[in-house]
Amino acid sequence: MSLLSVVELVKTFPASRQERHKRVLAVDHVSFEVKEGELFTLLGPSGCGKTTTLRSIAGLETPEEGSITLADRVLFSSAQKVRVPASQRGLGMVFQSYAIWPHMNVHQNVAFPLQVLPRARRPSRAEIRERVERVLAVVKLDHLASRDATALSGGQQQRLALARALVMEPKLLLLDEPLSNLDAKLREEMRFELKRLQREIGVTCVYVTHDQAEALAMSNDVAVMRDGKIEQIGRPRDVYESPRTRFVADFIGTSNFIDGVVEEKRDGRYRVRTEHGSLEVESDAAFAAGDPVVVSARPEHIVLSTDLNGAGPNRWRGRVEVRSFLGEVVDHVVSVGGREIRVRCNSAISIPPPTEVTLVFNQEAFTLIKAGA
């Protein structure tokens, strides 16, 4: 069942200092639900409204319209005129900068949320100590409890921020690009660590990131945002394999976009005529003959062959123009007619330019998208 529900959220900002009356929609009627125990990701480029949405849930921004409900408790509702202050919402939050208080040590940082509880609900000193130690052990910082918070490394600060957010045992944990300040190696490590912790503790999370790999690796559900709107919500695999718009296909992974027109549908396959040849694409979407479409072709599902026989649908002739070695994979840029198609091969296949090749599109490479979407 859903724990958090966000309905028709709207938040605007003044367009600029000079034109205060003009307002820009930062969040444009955004709605989504997060199920208990799951990790939900808001993914998008900077300025897409993902952080504003997260901060509205936190209570650090006040939206103009919509409602936010957490397990039957209305946190915000424009219709009911309800706005619970951030400090009363009982949510945990990890900030992008970690926001570790530099004048407190590790233990004091984590104890703070318990110390500021109203007297009636505040645990005893002994219990605060015990709970802080327990949560520090969970994030493996128990041996550093008396260390100055500023003496910690980046990864340790990150875990400290997490411990501080978790010590209240919140129903919902908000994470604002928590890994973006770490170096590449550590980021990958923390990605798995975070996922493991989330599963162990069973806390529901809303996660904001611009890193598609992070989103795909960690989430139960992903919402891709653009210009304040959600473009697509779904399981990571569905979003990756069946992007509904060109933006989503482009933002999640890389893709080749080939414009074309539907000729006919036969045996569940659309035959699409393009400038450079025809493609046969499997799709559940409904198109009629003559509809303009875009075929999105993932570079890792295109195969290069030096066998130049048998051109036809899904087998195009081209010439390798550029080859770049990336370690685990080798990228090739292949020219077909006037355009370039990116092909990603495993490192066993490496073809020097200029070589005439045949491009073979596998069916997994394709997604059919309505033109203009």
Next chain:
Amino acid sequence: MAGGTAAALGPRLFADDSLLRRALSARNVVVLAVAAVVAYLGAVPLGFLLWQTFVRGGHLTLANFRGAYTSVGLGTMVLNSLAFALGSSALATLVGSTLAYLIVRTDVPGKALMFAASLVPLIIPGILHTIAWTFILDPNNGVANQWVIEPLDGHKPFNLYSIPGMIWIEGLHLAPLVFLLMAAALRSMDPSLEESAIMSGASLPTVFRRITVPLVRPALYAGALIMVVRGLESFEVPALIGLRNHVWVYTSGIWQALNDAVPNYGKAGAYAMSLLVLTSVGVYLQSRTSRRGRAVQTITGKGFRPHPVRLGVWRLPATLLVLLYFAVAVVLPLLVLFYASTQGFYSPPSRHTLTHLTFANYTATWRDPFVRHALVNSIYVGLGSATAVMLLAAVASWLVVRTRLPGRWIVDNLAFMPLAIPGLVLGVSLLFVYLRTPWLPVYGTLWIIFIAYLTRYMPYGMRYASTSMFQIGRELEESAQMSGAGWWHTFRRIVLPLLTPGIVAGWIYIVVVSFRELGASVLLYSPGKEVLSIVIWEQWRDGLQTQVAALGVMLIAGLVVLVAVAYKLGARIGVREA
């Protein structure tokens, strides 16, 4: 994006509690109280000044101005004031920026010496600096006149009691401020700008003229304007030097008007208004210059370590110049002051006086109950106003920097307004306020001096507090909110502790400068409620030259200790004027 619906939407607030409880939250009560105090301090004195000056018997009148400018002509007053202020500014800018260039950008030795010298205006109060120079340059018994000028120039001593004499003393006192401003500007200049000019084939003098000077010009103009304003505000030099020869400027005019047999409040008000207009124009021009400068400058905030310019054969003369400055501006006045303090009656140094040194002045001053009483008063008012200013500034800067409350810019401007108000103008205004409001019985008590200091030092407090406030990431407060802390907990446990270094630095600075404040105090004190600077002022006017010197040396020693402690605490305390 911004469609028709978006334009119609404004931010709205929602009441989740009763309206009354929201209105009386800790945050609102504290913030409103602070805003009210700041507004009261900033706006009320000016209101009374306007009213008292322009309204007589219930209607608008310029009679006060006519009265004021009949005794001393408008032209003379304006010309004297401007000549004094512009002259001091020119001297200070020339000396200060030359030294700054030599110290920051060339291989001249003695950098530590110059930075120590730059603290002189902080440590030597203006009145003591002026007194020291009368010992040096008095036409009858000044050391320099007797030993250097008369032998060189026949029998014509330099007349200190003239506009050039005033300019010399004020300019030397202001030079370190220009030095600090220009040193900061030169140090933050990207050396690659000059290096690329050298790579383009320009010679060093060309680089200096075409690249360095244009780049620091906005800072130079801004600095010179600040010094003009400071010159206009100066009271010590016009009162101690100018009055002897009836060289009137606005500040001495105000003082005289209130110290005639019958105080002429209308005349004082008219002078104060005129002076306020001049200083406001100066402050306005200065802020415009800095703002425009920031727009065209590629000077960044980064600290660079530029390669110093090698002076070659000019290194020795440049070094001598720096040493000469140090000797004349720092060593000489201190030495003369100390010498004077060891004499029973003042006469220029000779074999006789140097063999008859006495420390009787020190013991007498130390035992003097009048001095002790003033010291206690100074400590009360100094510590009290420093504490009050920093607490007000902590909340007010939070309000200005952190919140998006609609009226916050008013609080900001009101808190900074006293910057354009000379001490004497503030004194006159507070006099008007508290002579007219007998139900607030602060006139004749120390409280009126406390209020004056509170007003004068509010801008400095705001600057220290808001600089620190900008350094505290917003997320540090937001994470406290997310942890369940309300405003009061967040402010007390997160904001205040993180602000502490800035608050301590500002606090010490205000204590130090409050000990030398004269302009406002001299109009507001009453018998029995003197502060130390007033004791110096009164004793000097009573002709107790050597006793004043002893008291001055002790005061300077005390301030040196205070500033040293500040440095020990790591508080980045500099001369933050303007």
